[in-house]
Amino acid sequence: MSASSSAPLRVALLGCGVVGSSVARLLVEHSGDLAARIGAPFELVGIAVRRLGRDRSDVPVDPSLFTTDAAALVSRADIVVEVIGGIEPTRDLLLSAMASGASVVSANKALLAEDGPTLYAASDRHGVDLYYEAAVAGAIPILRPIRDSLAGDRITKVIGIVNGTTNFVLDKMDSTGAGFAETVEVAQSLGYAEADPTADVEGFDAAAKAAILASLAFHTRVDIHQVHREGITEVTAADIAAADEMGAVVKLLAICERVSRPEGEAVSVRVHPAMIPRTHPLGSVRDAFNAVFVEADAAGELMFYGRGAGGDPTASAILGDVVEVARHRVNGGRGAGESAYADLPVLPMGAASTRYHISLDVADRPGVLAAVAATFAEHDVSIETVRQRPGAPGESGDDEAAGATLVVVTHRAPDAALSATVEALGALDTVREVVSVMRVEGE
Amino acid sequence: MSASSSAPLRVALLGCGVVGSSVARLLVEHSGDLAARIGAPFELVGIAVRRLGRDRSDVPVDPSLFTTDAAALVSRADIVVEVIGGIEPTRDLLLSAMASGASVVSANKALLAEDGPTLYAASDRHGVDLYYEAAVAGAIPILRPIRDSLAGDRITKVIGIVNGTTNFVLDKMDSTGAGFAETVEVAQSLGYAEADPTADVEGFDAAAKAAILASLAFHTRVDIHQVHREGITEVTAADIAAADEMGAVVKLLAICERVSRPEGEAVSVRVHPAMIPRTHPLGSVRDAFNAVFVEADAAGELMFYGRGAGGDPTASAILGDVVEVARHRVNGGRGAGESAYADLPVLPMGAASTRYHISLDVADRPGVLAAVAATFAEHDVSIETVRQRPGAPGESGDDEAAGATLVVVTHRAPDAALSATVEALGALDTVREVVSVMRVEGE
């Protein structure tokens, strides 16, 4: 089929908000280049929105293209670009798009992490493409590299900074010394955090992305409910300072790890804040940038860095997918479908192997270190370093003995053993307070 | 076609040196995973080498697979993996492989940069795939992201550290203060530089990669002879020290730039050492690592980082390509062919827009700065900063007047104007020596 002789490919856009308006504008502005790269012309046949009345003067298209009837629109498209978000009615729209033979490009991490297999099954059944590069880390090409470029390798670990809001907040806490609550307010005033920042700061957004990354990296179905999730709301200025003292920064990490066990391989998928050395490639990711660090047997260490959100960066990833699925319609063929053949078990958090950094406020008297060390030993947790520092007088003052700060960094151990250790430490009468507990990554 | 019912895909390996032996080993070790990901089993049907007698005990295959008859081998393969290198007989072998219907995966940057269009034309004519992710930046997925992920965007700049040997040498010069010649010897003794390091240190290897990157990024044919090339043999410890003083490091960069001119767009493609700020994402790429920095209109700034060479990392990229072309043979379809529709002119170096950092040893007397500044003005080059520092006594000592060092950093200007300025500065009688001239990138 040549560009001149073929009927234009019909593209339907579902949603015209932050991302959708960028997609529409770039489709129009770059239409010549896109057609040349696809090898065929295309036509934007409609844009589904919720509110017809909203001002859309920034979107340079014929206003008659806007419609609230998304269901009718998908039935007359070759390619459906979905940037509405959410689970319903989006899932139904995408299933009916595929049923009527359209290929789908989506940025919807929530839906993919909730119910990817249903969408994949539909794309297989109807022989159409389902692409979603924009769903993880915005403009950064990461899904295609994991799915295709590394398809001949054995990925052992993926660690991502995949949420720009939380990275912005943690980076500002690091540079200013301020606490979580006030920094979130700053982020909100600058447009880096939403009025309701729950999805970001509680780690839901990162958990959806972790599920998608793990599924692709390990050829195993992982959904968001299998991802252990801790947000950054409990991260204190003291935690950040403790990290700084050991040359580290605190980042919210999406960690997908292949685990070798005597009873066979498994995967651990989790989102939590962790200390990471400033010298680690992820340690210097500032502001709202995203980055994904990948370890594979043959490739070694790789890192992918760029903008994780925003209208244009996200639209860049979407349009790359649009060109590829359009090429398939012109030249035949299909992208890789779901690959879940490995079907590895997903471990509970307690079985994940992690390292802890623990700061304790202890009584400054002989035997304290021995008691603390014994607690670690009882839980089979081995200590990498201990640092003891005088100071930290008892808060209630006068007759209480002078205190000291004890900072312990452990070797890797099962997370359950580490958290049981922390609980037992808190119960020791020589430990006045567990000041900070944070996992450590990136050794 | 299902994995169980189909005849195995026949894979032929041409070459079994550094890269080929890793490819063979990984094909064997990961055969189960690879077959699952392809959706069909495959068979390694032969390995072409030059010397049958060589010890290959590290390659876990049936020794009867080795052959010196590469031509016969390619005629009985579905997928030909080429890791011989060089122009001939490789080109002929690949053309006959494609003519007999095989898809090709190659790591041969020299051949692709010399004569990519001939290979592309053959792949189009015979409807087979031609993939070469491993040819640029080893394990780092960079060609697929540029060709596919960014296919909907407008790339404006690609700057790569794409040669590990030169990055290792420059990084060591930076950390030790040593000169070029002795550092190359260290690199050789550690296996980071070959006995004859010409292809690396003179920038030929990087120039081939620049041609490949520019062709894909700008949809324009660029061959290695159109790439302006300067190596690192003239980089001195003084250059490195001068960079350090302004918070920069010297890197050998492969720069591919889209240039807007009144008469239409063009591209500039060049390889040369340049100072780049330590805070730039490329500034912290140490040792023999590679990284490619990409700027695109919608995506913004992206960076890709990892190992650029070595048997296993290169084999990782090759096997990713093998899986993808194999999937095409199982499911139908083909990867994107050559895209050269934009056909932009490639500018000569003199027309490239660059910035210079110039250190001058000048006589310490009134009027020197005025004369120097006038020389820049005459060539229409505007100065960003000037720093003057006493010291640098005349080399011949006694009766010569005390000298001073003048460090000038320019704004962007045509490279021809900058180099004419440097020549004119050298002719000023107040300038005793042009101590260091280096381009500056990454503002």
Ligand SMILES: NC(=O)c1ccc[n+]([C@@H]2O[C@H](COP(=O)([O-])OP(=O)(O)OC[C@H]3O[C@@H](n4cnc5c(N)ncnc54)[C@H](OP(=O)(O)O)[C@@H]3O)[C@@H](O)[C@H]2O)c1
């Ligand atoms: N924003 C980012 O930086 C970013 C980055 C990566 C991925 N994503 C993903 O991209 C998707 C869209 O995000 P966004 O930020 O662009 O959201 P948004 O600004 O809230 O836009 C949503 C759009 O969907 C329309 N819409 C809502 N319900 C609809 C319905 N039932 N039928 C038809 N249209 C409906 C809205 O119409 P009205 O205009 O009439 O309200 C609006 O145009 C989400 O899945 C998000 O996770 C976003």
Ligand SMILES: NC(=O)c1ccc[n+]([C@@H]2O[C@H](COP(=O)([O-])OP(=O)(O)OC[C@H]3O[C@@H](n4cnc5c(N)ncnc54)[C@H](OP(=O)(O)O)[C@@H]3O)[C@@H](O)[C@H]2O)c1
């Ligand atoms: N090395 C890297 O890190 C790296 C990274 C990226 C890309 N590459 C590219 O990968 C390719 C191979 O590099 P390499 O380092 O693996 O080279 P190498 O170690 O020199 O191996 C070359 C192989 O080709 C065989 N060979 C040479 N001429 C032949 C002929 N006429 N017919 C059949 N076999 C022949 C040799 O046979 P014998 O074993 O009998 O000598 C040897 O096995 C080159 O294009 C290179 O640019 C290499």
